[in-house]
Amino acid sequence: MAKFGIQVSMGQCRRAKKYALKLVEGSLVEHYGKLWSYGHEILRTNPGSTMKLEMEDGFCKGELLCAIGSDANDKIYPIAWAVVNVENKQNWKWFLELLIDDLNLNLGNGFSLMSDQHKNLKKRFTGAIYHTLFWRASKATTEHDFKVVMKEIETLNPDAHQYLMEKDPKTWSIASFKLEGVVMQLKMGSQKVFNIVIVDAKKKPVIIMLEELRLYMMDKIYNKKLKG
Structure with missing residues (x-):
């Protein structure tokens, strides 16, 4: 009695899935070709929204930048997001300048922005x-x-100590913040929670x-309006 079998490799499965998704969702090239139309449609159907589109030659997978705040119920509230070719200081500066202008923050006096760039420390110096120690330092409320x-960090690793001091404690340590007339709200997990929400998107x-x-x-x- 003859026996028949079909052997399919994991590589073939991945390629088939990729091909099927391309048929359903479209290719990267097709999406970049529609961005101008998409941007105009966003402004037409969402009055009061801000949309900026600056494109150079070519295309890339892109990096997602997000600004997350808190609503009146102390829950995460995405304020703005952008797709850029690479996550660097120049693109973050562009994004934050647009955010400041859109929210009428003038020079930003009286506002504090926190990022999750502490991840760079984890990449440089591994170990729990x-x-x-980093979070203990960031949460310390007195200079002492x-x-x-x-x-403690310097004793453990002088390079880690130097790295943190070069980042200027005024930008990441409560003990170095100027708190006159300011209500401090330290949110460690907002970006992490939002990343979980959009992981598939x-x-x-x-x-x-x-769109998602x-x-x-x-x-x-x-x-929120229904609940209110």
Whole structure:
């Protein structure tokens, strides 16, 4: 009696899935070709929104930049997002300048922005002890407590101590903030929570990703209004 069998490799499965998704969602080239039309449609159907589109020759998978705030119920509230070719200081500066202008923050006096760039420390210096000491230093409320923790870091690894001091403690340590007339609100997990929400969207082509972000926000705002 003859026997028949079909052997399919994991590589073939991945290629088949990629091909099927391309048929359904479109290619990266197709999405970039539609961005101008998509941008105009966003402005037409979402009055009061801000949309900026600056494109150079070629295309890339892109990096997603997000600004996350807190609503009146102390829940995460995405304020703005952008897709850039690479995450660097120049693109963050462009993004934050647009945010400042859009929210009428003038020179930004009285506002504090926190980023999740502490991840760079984890990439340079591996080990849970660095993570623990960094957060102890960032949360220290007095100069004395801050120096005590930083001395521990220096004893553990002088390079890690130098790296943190070069980042200027005024930008990441409560003990170095100017708190006159300011209400401090330290949110460690907002960006992490938002990343969990959009983890699947970030894997999709640019327009589908942007649409899923927009629909997420529309649904969030609508449900808040119903609840209110």
